[in-house]
Amino acid sequence: MENDQSTKRGARSIFERLANGGDPVFEQLDRNAKSLLQSALTRLDVVSREEFDAQTAVLQRTRERLEALEQQIEALNQELNQEPTAKANHPGD
Numbered sequence: 001m002e003n004d005q006s007t008k009r010g011a012r013s014i015f016e017r018l019a020n021g022g023d024p025v026f027e028q029l030d031r032n033a034k035s036l037l038q039s040a041l042t043r044l045d046v047v048s049r050e051e052f053d054a055q056t057a058v059l060q061r062t063r064e065r066l067e068a069l070e071q072q073i074e075a076l077n078q079e080l081n082q083e084p085t086a087k088a089n090h091p092g093d
Helices: 002-020 024-043 049-089
Strands: none
Touching: none
């Protein structure tokens, strides 16, 4: 039981030293953790927020162009479907 308390006090003491900063061991651990995290992120297939926003804008413009083209195709289809009936009504043309 006393050994368990001693372990808890030792862990608490180490944690407090690390949490207070200024400890070279903590600073080294912090640098290593940041380096490891950066390395892991570069291996992942992620993009920056700026790149994501740029691609979102490109997608929006593409979607608008697609909708405009769909409307043009629909208008042309309606025009083509109306021509045969217009010619049938005017056989001398």
